[in-house]
Amino acid sequence: xxxxxxxxxxxxxxxxxxxxxxxxxGAIVQHIALQDEFxxxxxxxxxxxxxxxxxxxxxTLRQSVFExxxxxxxxxxxxxxxxxxxxxxxxxxxxLMWMLSCGTGMGLLERATSYKDKLNRGIKPNVGLFTYPxxxxxxxxxxxxxxxxxxxDQVQHVEMAQDMATHFTECFPSAEPVLLRPEYRLSSTPKVxxxxxxxxxxxxxxxxxxxxxxxxxxxxxxxxxxxxxxxxDPLPIEGDNVLALLALFCDAEELQTIEGYYRTGQRDxxxxxxxxxxxxxxxxxxxxxxxxxxxxxALLADPQRVEDALKRSAARARVxxxxxxxxxxxxxxxx
Ligand code: ADP
Ligand code: TRP
Numbered sequence: 001x002x003x004x005x006x007x008x009x010x011x012x013x014x015x016x017x018x019x020x021x022x023x024x025x026g027a028i029v030q031h032i033a034l035q036d037e038f039x040x041x042x043x044x045x046x047x048x049x050x051x052x053x054x055x056x057x058x059x060t061l062r063q064s065v066f067e068x069x070x071x072x073x074x075x076x077x078x079x080x081x082x083x084x085x086x087x088x089x090x091x092x093x094x095x096l097m098w099m100l101s102c103g104t105g106m107g108l109l110e111r112a113t114s115y116k117d118k119l120n121r122g123i124k125p126n127v128g129l130f131t132y133p134x135x136x137x138x139x140x141x142x143x144x145x146x147x148x149x150x151x152x153d154q155v156q157h158v159e160m161a162q163d164m165a166t167h168f169t170e171c172f173p174s175a176e177p178v179l180l181r182p183e184y185r186l187s188s189t190p191k192v193x194x195x196x197x198x199x200x201x202x203x204x205x206x207x208x209x210x211x212x213x214x215x216x217x218x219x220x221x222x223x224x225x226x227x228x229x230x231x232x233d234p235l236p237i238e239g240d241n242v243l244a245l246l247a248l249f250c251d252a253e254e255l256q257t258i259e260g261y262y263r264t265g266q267r268d269x270x271x272x273x274x275x276x277x278x279x280x281x282x283x284x285x286x287x288x289x290x291x292x293x294x295x296x297x298a299l300l301a302d303p304q305r306v307e308d309a310l311k312r313s314a315a316r317a318r319v320x321x322x323x324x325x326x327x328x329x330x331x332x333x334x335x
Contacts, residue, residue, distance in 0.1 A: 022200035089314035137161035232271030
């Protein structure tokens with residue numbers, strides 16, 4: 001990065017499935033916080049090209065992209081501070097992907113653990129799934145991003161982007177490096193447990209959607225797996241799924257009070273059990289996202305506003321993309 005050029009943060013979100021508490025605490029909170037740390041230089045996009053490796057229905061894809069955009073805006077992403085755009089609104093990324101593909105060995109991709117995991121799960125791979133990390137590297141490098149906040153599962157992909165940037169610079173030297181080496185940043189939030197105590201993930205069907213409310217939310221919370229302690233018995237602190245979720249919503253003092261109820265099996269002289277803990281959790285989720293739910297309803301009713309925000313961000317992102325791509329074309333000898 002040349003002296004004085006701004007640091008830029010970038011991340012992509014796949015538009016597949018309803019966003020859940022794991023996504024919120026593991027990724028979205030950080031993304032939104034970074035808009036103040038990197039004013040004007042936080043780039044987020046909805047990875048619809050990537051989603052095409054698995055989604056097979058146009059309406060589903062369009063709806064999922066819209067839902068993710070609405071969720072981010074409702075949860076506090078401010079399009080005046082950060083960009084939020086559709087990946088496919090900047091098609092230049094696919095051209096950079098081609099250039100990177102030509103310098104990437106098959107072996108590098110064959111070592112990708114997330115690809116190998118998918119094969120092990122019996123997924124029949126398409127070429128897009130295999131080359132997924134090259135498109136992701138193109139996303140990162142096209143916008144000359146310095147910092148990429150991701151979950152642990154994506155670290156190897158960012159490292160591949162580092163390799164691809166270095167390789168490109170070595171193959172096509174120029175006075176100033178055209179592609180910059182990005183760094184990743186892991187979220188500090190520990191793994192958010194799902195209803196069954198495994199990592200909350202849409203692939204495990206154990207999620208609590210961020211905007212779940214009322215009866216649906218109550219039913220989900222009721223399904224959270226707990227120990228067999230009876231009402232009034234002390235409840236375990238370690239490894240308790242309800243408490244782990246409550247901890248995400250409480251400050252230290254409040255958590256200490258709840259841990260007191262757990263240790264004694266009592267609250268204000270009355271027996272305290274999982275039913276009560278689950279009621280506390282339901283109320284926390286309801287109130288934490290109440291304002292965002294209101295904003296979400298308003299945005300759902302005004303798709304044009306969402307589209308305008310996506311389009312404005314894409315226009316700004318595209319200027320950056322075209323600038324990098326022109327440098328890459330020049331460096332490689334393309335027109
Ligand atoms: P899923 O596992 O539901 O498919 P994704 O892989 O799309 O979720 O997750 C997007 C990002 O959300 C991840 O990179 C990670 O940062 C975060 N995330 C997802 N699930 C969790 C979780 N259970 N705990 C913490 N962070 C999570
Ligand atoms: N692969 C990421 C995920 O599944 C999404 C993504 C696509 C991304 N391109 C990116 C993340 C670039 C960070 C940077 O979560």
